[in-house]
Structure formats: C-alpha cells, structure tokens
Amino acid sequence: xxxxxxxxxxxxxxxxxxxxxxxxxxxxxxxxxxxxxxxxxxxxxxxxxxxxxxxxxxxxxxxxxxxxxxxxxxxxxxxxxxxxxxxxxxxxxxxxxxxxxxxxxxxxxxxxxxxxxxxxxxxxxxxxxxxxxxxxxxxxxxxxxxxxxxx
Numbered sequence: 001x002x003x004x005x006x007x008x009x010x011x012x013x014x015x016x017x018x019x020x021x022x023x024x025x026x027x028x029x030x031x032x033x034x035x036x037x038x039x040x041x042x043x044x045x046x047x048x049x050x051x052x053x054x055x056x057x058x059x060x061x062x063x064x065x066x067x068x069x070x071x072x073x074x075x076x077x078x079x080x081x082x083x084x085x086x087x088x089x090x091x092x093x094x095x096x097x098x099x100x101x102x103x104x105x106x107x108x109x110x111x112x113x114x115x116x117x118x119x120x121x122x123x124x125x126x127x128x129x130x131x132x133x134x135x136x137x138x139x140x141x142x143x144x145x146x147x148x149x150x151x
Contacts, residue, residue, distance in 0.1 A: 005051075009060055009069060012044065016068035029075065037079070045076040049086055 012032075019030040032040045048069075051060055061069040076082055105112065 002056075005056075005060070009066060013061075013066040013069050016072055020068060029071070032072075041076070045073075045082065046086065048073050048076070 015032065019032070023030050028035065031037050032044055048057075048061075051057055052073075057073075060066070061073065064070070
C-alpha cells in the first residue's frame with residue numbers, strides 16, 4: 001500500500017509542478033485543478049492530513065522530498081475553513097478515543113442507566129438503614145447511661 005501511495009504522491013507532485021510552471025508570476029499559487037479550491041483539493045487535503053496524523057508526512061513529502069506537495073499542504077493548513085473542520089483532528093483523544101467512547105456509551109446506555117439507577121437506589125436504602133440503626137443505637141446508649149446514673 002505504501003508503494004502505491006508513493007506513486008500517487010509522485011503524480012500529485014508532478015501535477016503541482018506543472019501547475020506552478022503554467023501559472024504567471026502574480027503571486028497566486030494554483031490549487032490542484034486551477035485557481036479555486038475544488039473537491040479534488042478537499043480530498044487531497046484530507047488525505048494529506050491523515051497521513052500527517054499517522055506519522056507519514058515526513059516520509060511522504062517532508063524534508064524537501066516533494067517540495068510542491070509540501071508547499072501545497074502548508075497553504076491548505078492556512079485556510080480558515082480547514083481549521084474549522086479538521087483543525088482538531090491532530091489531537092488523538094478527540095479524533096479517535098472520544099468518538100469510540102461515545103459510541104460505546106450510546107450502545108450500552110440502557111445498561112449503564114439501569115445499573116446507575118439500581119446502585120443509587122441501593123445506596124439510598126443503605127443510607128436510610130444506617131440512619132435508623134444509628135438513631136436506635138444512640139437511644140440505646142442514652143437509656144443505658146440513664147440507668148447507670150440512678151444506680
């Protein structure tokens with residue numbers, strides 16, 4: 001799979017190089033399919049972001065290996081819309097652990113709710129029994145002390 005990925009990234013690098021050569025020197029670097037950010041750019045940006053997330057960015061395009069792809073990804077990262085949608089994905093807790101935890105909690109919600117309700121009910125009964133026993137014990141001690149003072 002990584003060999004195929006390398007071939008695809010080579011093709012993207014070649015296309016970005018061609019686009020850069022075709023673009024006049026007006027300061028605007030083109031996106032994958034032209035001047036405007038397209039669905040192809042969205043797809044490539046998400047793919048590159050996931051590759052970075054799993055630690056393959058340096059191997060795939062970092063350290064000058066594919067300079068056009070590296071510059072492209074840097075431009076993608078500067079887009080405000082990108083940060084709104086995928087800016088938090090680099091946090092492994094948010095992107096991997098929490099969705100799984102929510103999915104498990106949702107799937108097991110009736111069991112969790114029932115167990116919590118039962119535990120709360122039993123704790124309430126235990127507290128009530130403790131308070132009754134404490135009151136009886138206190139009354140017993142008072143009655144014993146009262147008898148001792150008359151002896």
